[in-house]
Amino acid sequence: MRMGEGVEWGLHCCVTLGWLQDRAPVPIRRLAAWFDLPQEYLKKRLQPLARAGILGSGPGVRGGWSLARAPEDISVIEVVTALEGPLEAFRCTEIRRRGEGARDAGPEFDHLCGISTVMRRAELAWRRELAGQTIADLMAKAPDGAARTRRNYERIIASATD
Amino acid sequence: MRMGEGVEWGLHCCVTLGWLQDRAPVPIRRLAAWFDLPQEYLKKRLQPLARAGILGSGPGVRGGWSLARAPEDISVIEVVTALEGPLEAFRCTEIRRRGEGARDAGPEFDHLCGISTVMRRAELAWRRELAGQTIADLMAKAPDGAARTRRNYERIIASATD
């Protein structure tokens, strides 16, 4: 089981955009150079976050990306769900109903499959953990990050040839 | 993010083998027909469970598959880990250290990445849920399953041409 790398990218971008809120919007070109990521593909991964109302983007020469809400109002699970989709990792296909083992089952299958129930409960615990953390919490976990980010961003803007 | 279907297959096979412990070992041919699954591929997915000491298999005309331990001693997380691998779903690649944003970071990066920490804690909650459930618990969740399974298995054995 593997989570796409877009989740790591998206979360780091949200945190960085939170630190640069007063310098937003940040063009995708700067954002990609910031983490040394492929620009086109990063853009493709951020678009679902805009559709989910987490990020905002604008065209034009002063366009770019920014947080669409306050960092306190964006939970980690929202970012993960927007990037990985709403479906659960474990998907019950009801194999218990198929084949020779399913004959004459009676009302037994009216109940939810026990395996499905257990897996679902585990995923709920996982989601609950991620729902309890926000972008603001992540920003607070790296107290030096805000200063470093703003300092480096100023320098890049100043040395830019454009 | 998606879990392979082998997890569902493996768990159902473990539960069924728990109910058929006194009729074990069960050949892969019967197990595949039991759930209407592709025989060769099911075999391939059960092999890691044998390597993990969860299932046992034996060759020969009386060979087949059986639980290697008591159902109470097999946790769901063991089955999942054997089939999906021990790696976590979220893998931190430390993109914070790369690119223009990482310049002059100082001792900030000595600490674990906050994003990585949050994701890891969520996965631990997920594992903890699955570690608290055993194959015996799953068997108990379907009280009618034991009788149905034994009844159908007897019938199949009796009607077999071999």
Add this chain to the structure above:
DNA sequence: GAAGGGATACTCGGATACGCTATGTCCGAGTCGGACAGG
């Protein structure tokens, strides 16, 4: 009747093929802001 050898039914492990999804790239269309020309 006992020992030896072959047939059978199963497992194991590796090799191979296929398809889906994640990853990565490219291009045309649309939009915003600024530059520039004309009144």
Add this chain to the structure above:
DNA sequence: CCTGTCCGACTCGGACATAGCGTATCCGAGTATCCCTTC
């Protein structure tokens, strides 16, 4: 100086290409059990 037009920068969305992994199948080798032959 004001207004209208054009241009450049940037985004969006879709189309397309590539790679990796999950899915699926097949085959040869090994082994335990059973049966049959032979003594």
